[in-house]
Amino acid sequence: MTEVTELTRPEGEALQTKEVLLNLGPQHPSTHGVLRLVLELDGEYVARVDPHIGYLHRGTEKLAESFTYTQIFPLTDRLDYLCPPSNNLAFALAVEKLLGIEAPIRAQYIRVLMAELARISGHLLITGALPMDLGAMTALVYAMREREMIMDLLEMISGARMHTSFCRVGGVREDLPDGFFPKIREFCDIFPNRIRDYERLVENNRVFLKRTQGIGVISAEDGIDLGLSGPNLRASGVDWDIRRDEPYEIYDRLDFNVITRDEGDCYARWRCRVEEMRESVRIIEQCLDQMPEGPFQIDMPTIAFPVNKDKVHCSMEALIQHFDLSAYGFKVPKGEVYSAIEAPKGELGFYIISDGSQKPFRMKVRAPSFVNLQGLFGVGNARYLADMIAVLGSLDPVMAEVDK
Amino acid sequence: MSVETSLIRTLIAERFGGEIEELGFSHGVHAFASPPDMIIELCQFLKGHPALRFDFLSDICGVDHYPETLRYEAVYHLYSLPNKWRVRIKCRLGDPPRVPSVTGVWRTANWHEREAWDMYGIRFNGHPDLRRIYMWEGFEGFPQRKDFPLRGYKDTLNPFGAEGPPPTQPDLATRDIPQGERRER
Numbered sequence: 001m002t003e004v005t006e007l008t009r010p011e012g013e014a015l016q017t018k019e020v021l022l023n024l025g026p027q028h029p030s031t032h033g034v035l036r037l038v039l040e041l042d043g044e045y046v047a048r049v050d051p052h053i054g055y056l057h058r059g060t061e062k063l064a065e066s067f068t069y070t071q072i073f074p075l076t077d078r079l080d081y082l083c084p085p086s087n088n089l090a091f092a093l094a095v096e097k098l099l100g101i102e103a104p105i106r107a108q109y110i111r112v113l114m115a116e117l118a119r120i121s122g123h124l125l126i127t128g129a130l131p132m133d134l135g136a137m138t139a140l141v142y143a144m145r146e147r148e149m150i151m152d153l154l155e156m157i158s159g160a161r162m163h164t165s166f167c168r169v170g171g172v173r174e175d176l177p178d179g180f181f182p183k184i185r186e187f188c189d190i191f192p193n194r195i196r197d198y199e200r201l202v203e204n205n206r207v208f209l210k211r212t213q214g215i216g217v218i219s220a221e222d223g224i225d226l227g228l229s230g231p232n233l234r235a236s237g238v239d240w241d242i243r244r245d246e247p248y249e250i251y252d253r254l255d256f257n258v259i260t261r262d263e264g265d266c267y268a269r270w271r272c273r274v275e276e277m278r279e280s281v282r283i284i285e286q287c288l289d290q291m292p293e294g295p296f297q298i299d300m301p302t303i304a305f306p307v308n309k310d311k312v313h314c315s316m317e318a319l320i321q322h323f324d325l326s327a328y329g330f331k332v333p334k335g336e337v338y339s340a341i342e343a344p345k346g347e348l349g350f351y352i353i354s355d356g357s358q359k360p361f362r363m364k365v366r367a368p369s370f371v372n373l374q375g376l377f378g379v380g381n382a383r384y385l386a387d388m389i390a391v392l393g394s395l396d397p398v399m400a401e402v403d404k
Numbered sequence: 405m406s407v408e409t410s411l412i413r414t415l416i417a418e419r420f421g422g423e424i425e426e427l428g429f430s431h432g433v434h435a436f437a438s439p440p441d442m443i444i445e446l447c448q449f450l451k452g453h454p455a456l457r458f459d460f461l462s463d464i465c466g467v468d469h470y471p472e473t474l475r476y477e478a479v480y481h482l483y484s485l486p487n488k489w490r491v492r493i494k495c496r497l498g499d500p501p502r503v504p505s506v507t508g509v510w511r512t513a514n515w516h517e518r519e520a521w522d523m524y525g526i527r528f529n530g531h532p533d534l535r536r537i538y539m540w541e542g543f544e545g546f547p548q549r550k551d552f553p554l555r556g557y558k559d560t561l562n563p564f565g566a567e568g569p570p571p572t573q574p575d576l577a578t579r580d581i582p583q584g585e586r587r588e589r
Contacts, residue, residue, distance in 0.1 A: 053537060053538070054536075054537060054538035054539065054540070057538040057539070059547065059548075061523075061548060062547060062548050062554060063554070066554055097431045098431075224459055224460055224485065225510055225511045225512065226511050226512050227460065227461055227462070227510065227511075227512025238485065240485055245488050246432070246488060335430065336430075337430070337431045337433075338431070338433050338462075338463075338481050338490065338492060339431065339432075340462070347462060349462060349463060349481070351463065351465055351479070351481065353467065362465075362467050362468075364463065364465040364479075366462055366463040366481070370515065371512060371515070371516075373515075374511070374512060374514065374515055377511065403538065404538075
């Protein structure tokens, strides 16, 4: 048996303590991207948090000023890369408001259908990733399996798995492909049961519950003050959903519930998203039932590409129209518009100032993740370092959108 | 629409007289123009008035109207959660652009104002922590100004940048910030 020498502290001298600065990120798996948090630690407690962002800044807004309106769609894809169709939709709506046009009804249904698929795909990641951050790996693997189904559906529609760029000003790029309806019906049948599976995986996991329930509580007042939106704010009991309160596209024809919870903690934010996926499936089913026949693009040669691409090869007018739109774009009347939609992360707004040319004079993206990340300041000050991971995961920021 | 427009217009006119100019209603948003020194008072009024209750600040946006004289603009988008109304407040600023900070009214203004400072060099007086947010510390110039080249300026890190030295502007970079507003690190 080895003899243990007891370390004795000099009499009358208090233990020296000082605050420690800790860098969390920018390369850290639970920051879901390149976010760097400078944490001031008082022992195990976080005394102050200072997020440093901008590692992914690509200057989307500056770039947009030198692009035509059609060219901007791929830029919007890369904001929240988990749900590009929502971003496309938000931008298309803003430009359409400036032009004073509306997409045909069928196009609106297709857009809403895709936006809701995107919402599920965005929420699926957080459904799996938050438990994974807290040590429960399994849920993510299953969530990714279902996300793959959505990727396949999006690929069927647009040919691209992630960056769909499927919206156009005045409609969508193409009609839905043959054989799409049975595929998506199959998805709608399977998916609600799968949601139940995720819940069962996590719901009774005591570690997960202990680490999320009552942790990172944001009150409704703080949430509004900090500008939170979407599920993050609804989890604090604020009953606000732009889809219902300022209906755009065909949302006023659809029947869906707005999910709210009162607790405002990490678990409530996670729960809200899980429930929202169920509502999204309902919306998709209604879209499929109500989808009318008709054109998928507005009939305006000055704005929309020729519907039949073959015409370009045999008709002079169609060739000129195609060339003109590709090379110069279309002019948008002078004016300004702020148009917001309920993106999966919250209020996604596009503020566009047009000077009457083919390119926006100024395009500002009100990115929900950028504002939601400020929710870090809304959870009380003294809490454990380990809770930071849960709070960050539950706020669900996508760094590409934060950094624009 | 017309009822709420006239209500907002009347209430603002009653309180501020002719100082807040009305810019009309378009695409679901009521627009007003405010002089920079009235902005805090106007925001507090819109937020606190029991009939209006614009409690949610959606966005603060910087705009550069180069080469006009009143070159810069700060645009505020407000939303009323109880009433579902939207308001836009536009605030034209000279050069160098300075406007009081509304961080005292909404905490969410913090990062929006830091972004406008970073991109356009708009100084928000009274902001608790006006640092760059996207660009790194020590970056010179304000990249979203219209006279800043899209490719940036040529230097060791950016061999494909535009020729010519960075413009000398009196309020370049963060040197201009008084010590009190800058958080020591």
